[in-house]
Amino acid sequence: MDLLREIASSLETGDDERAAERTRAALAAGVAPRVVLDEGLVRGMEAVGARFKAHEIFLPDVLLAAKAMIAGVEILKPLLEGEGMPSRGKVVIGTVKGDLHDIGKNLVGVLLRGAGFDVVDLGRDVPPERFVEAAEREGARVIGMSALLTTTMPAMARVVGLVRERGLGGSVRTIVGGAPVSADFAREIGADDYGYDAANAVERVAALVAR
Amino acid sequence: MREVCRISPDSILPDRDGVLGHTGMAPRAEPAAGVARLVERAVELLGRHARPVAVFEEIAPSEFAQVLEGEGSNVSPNPIEAIHPRAERTGLFALTLGREVQDEIGALFETGEFPLGYLLDAAASAAAGRFARVVVARFLEAVVARGAAAPDRTALDYSPGYCGWHVTGQRRLFERLGPGEIGISLGESCLMDPLKSVSGAILVGPAEIHRIEAAYSCCAACSDHHCRERAGRPVALRPS
Numbered sequence A: 001m002d003l004l005r006e007i008a009s010s011l012e013t014g015d016d017e018r019a020a021e022r023t024r025a026a027l028a029a030g031v032a033p034r035v036v037l038d039e040g041l042v043r044g045m046e047a048v049g050a051r052f053k054a055h056e057i058f059l060p061d062v063l064l065a066a067k068a069m070i071a072g073v074e075i076l077k078p079l080l081e082g083e084g085m086p087s088r089g090k091v092v093i094g095t096v097k098g099d100l101h102d103i104g105k106n107l108v109g110v111l112l113r114g115a116g117f118d119v120v121d122l123g124r125d126v127p128p129e130r131f132v133e134a135a136e137r138e139g140a141r142v143i144g145m146s147a148l149l150t151t152t153m154p155a156m157a158r159v160v161g162l163v164r165e166r167g168l169g170g171s172v173r174t175i176v177g178g179a180p181v182s183a184d185f186a187r188e189i190g191a192d193d194y195g196y197d198a199a200n201a202v203e204r205v206a207a208l209v210a211r
Numbered sequence B: 001m002r003e004v005c006r007i008s009p010d011s012i013l014p015d016r017d018g019v020l021g022h023t024g025m026a027p028r029a030e031p032a033a034g035v036a037r038l039v040e041r042a043v044e045l046l047g048r049h050a051r052p053v054a055v056f057e058e059i060a061p062s063e064f065a066q067v068l069e070g071e072g073s074n075v076s077p078n079p080i081e082a083i084h085p086r087a088e089r090t091g092l093f094a095l096t097l098g099r100e101v102q103d104e105i106g107a108l109f110e111t112g113e114f115p116l117g118y119l120l121d122a123a124a125s126a127a128a129g130r131f132a133r134v135v136v137a138r139f140l141e142a143v144v145a146r147g148a149a150a151p152d153r154t155a156l157d158y159s160p161g162y163c164g165w166h167v168t169g170q171r172r173l174f175e176r177l178g179p180g181e182i183g184i185s186l187g188e189s190c191l192m193d194p195l196k197s198v199s200g201a202i203l204v205g206p207a208e209i210h211r212i213e214a215a216y217s218c219c220a221a222c223s224d225h226h227c228r229e230r231a232g233r234p235v236a237l238r239p240s
């Protein structure tokens, strides 16, 4: 249907006003909210993700698409109240203790939300215990940690250790990322995964949740 | 010689490629119209919110050797160990774009304007790099003006966290320089507050001292692939 294609294409052009306007138009035309979500917004975001992966577009384009997606989702939310917004799982994220840099972590949060995850953002300078307590309290499937400097990376190992100590290893997965972090480091500290950028973080979290 | 320098943000505002270079976008790639518009807004916001201020101070080469040693965690050998004994003048510096720009970035994320917030962050990172070059030029001008270096000398900045100089080396640098005067503090984890800040040393000498010829183990682990190219074009008062 044209309206759904237009919604998807408004994400590809990163036009949030058009995404909102076309979402309203689709609803007014009698398209079910769930269909608008799955075949308009989600489909558009998938196309954007594929182009990003193919290096045809870059992070700013993806962020504009995510903003357009959120504009549409906000309209659908109250209408999906009965069946509930579909969630792919809850993820607790934060920048680790001693680190105040949160742009990378914020970008991961934005794209996770855009991909349908529930995100509990603990902010920055987050002590290890808070990550684990929040994951337990919220019933989160994944803890995501970000760091900017090598000096704050040991805090990631402490979170991974605490998850194990509290016997949560089976239900709560851990993923790490940030400029100085690497897949080798993630393996070394026993984290379940590593994300090299925000889009990759979404893929990795999806894989962790599916395990 | 110690100087505090405040400059207008206009003189360090990056161009579009400068901003997009910090987003992982291929050099000279044509951005989508929406992205290009946002970059313009980001640069305009940066001009409004950045408060560039720096402090630099000349120190004796022997003192610099102690600062460089830091807490003994450097990778050795490293390029700076090879460069600084050949430098004729040595300085320390710290610079920041101030807290306001960081607060603006945070506010944009909080209000859902994250594409603009991200591009403002990238613009500020690019501007911090440009500011470092301005500070290096000011230092070189100052030493040349008082006859402490020949006018054909060149200068380049080197920062803890790069070139094998461990990031914890900032502690000694801060003890010696005291950039609290311009509002920069160093946290326990060696993170500077405000975030858009840079600390380092300025080494002055003939252009060839900056060339990095040997292969160092620290280079293999570093994500900066421009340093050898950078070393080939140090700051000079006279075009070579």
Ligand code: B1M
Residues within 6 Å of the ligand: A093, A101, A103, A104, A105, A107, A108, A143, A144, A145, A146, A147, A148, A149, A150, A151, A175, A176, A177, A178, A179, A180, A194, A195, A196, A197, A198, A199, A201, B022, B124, B125, B128, B129, B159, B160, B161, B162, B167, B170, B190, B191, B192, B193, B194, B195, B196, B197, B198, B199, B200, B222, B223, B224
């Ligand atoms: C949960 O799962 C996940 C998964 C993915 C995750 C994730 C979590 N969290 C993040 N990700 C990932 O997704 C995000 C989006 O794609 C990404 O998040 P990032 O936060 O990494 O990305 C940001 C959105 C954009 N990226 C950045 O902002 C960092 C880029 C690089 C080039 C960089 C920049 C631009 C800057 N810096 Co500097 N800087 C470097 C960086 C090297 C690099 N190539 O990454 C790094 C981080 N810096 C470094 C250093 C040393 C420093 N910097 C400094 C200063 C600066 C600038 C001001 C010039 C500038 C801005 C700093 C800032 N962040 O605001 C200093 C520190 C500043 C401070 N406040 O303390 C200073 C200490 C240098 C000095 N002595 O002045 C190095 C750290 C090395 C170390 N030992 O820790 C560094 C790795 C460069 C290097 N040497 O290779 C991914 O990492």
